Amino acid sequence: MVQTNGFMAAALEEARCAAARGEVPIGAVVVADGRIVARAGNETRALNDVTAHAEILAIRRAATAIGDERLAGADLYVTLEPCTMCAAAISFARIRRLYYGAEDPKGGGVDHGVRFYAQPTCHHAPEVYSGLSESESATLLRDFFQDRRERP
């Protein structure tokens, strides 16, 4: 559990870095063989790319690092419940375990919305663990949007 929390702490650090860059504070890391092989924060603004969610970037970087587009046996830690797009990408990448922080009832696609992994058209579902560093993940997002609303 200490190790697991350490990986989520690394994802949270990526989320904080994203906030510092003016990006929505969501972070992710991919772990293989007990070590972090890729990390990413949300970069939709910097890359001018609606698909540049932390999970998508982390999966792409992990594939480059590992040299295989399939990340079988790897785990992904992300601070917020993945959206529908990312839930599907995680499935395509054959991620073994998904650990996420806060739930996202409005935009999530794992335990809300389309619940992708429960669909018959989902051909690989990771094991899902939620609620790790939940309050810290949610606070980061709340503070970010509150700060943006308060700016003139």
Add this chain to the structure above:
Amino acid sequence: MVQTNGFMAAALEEARCAAARGEVPIGAVVVADGRIVARAGNETRALNDVTAHAEILAIRRAATAIGDERLAGADLYVTLEPCTMCAAAISFARIRRLYYGAEDPKGGGVDHGVRFYAQPTCHHAPEVYSGLSESESATLLRDFFQDRRERP
């Protein structure tokens, strides 16, 4: 209709190029103000990236070309029904109209599977038109997989 078919013909050309590269033959183009601003074929193999579907690449290239991550007013033509990941990305990009060729009952996320645009957690749904150059799109895919199965 002639114009529309011309855009789907361009998507089919991208699909044929993908096949020639040994990629699953799916192609897409993004059209804005009556002209093609981005085109892509599937590149999952070349880029070693499970997210490198034709639609994702076309959306990213269109955002770069237009200088805006939101493609409001733009239309996307793709030879196969988008998967769940791509259906969500198309929504995030605010694509106005989606035209697709063949249906994909096993992997599609528009008119099959999660039917993303009909979900309450989908915040933007494009108008959807299907069946354009349907048989040509499907034949390309069928021939590709048959050829792969027959190889020693």
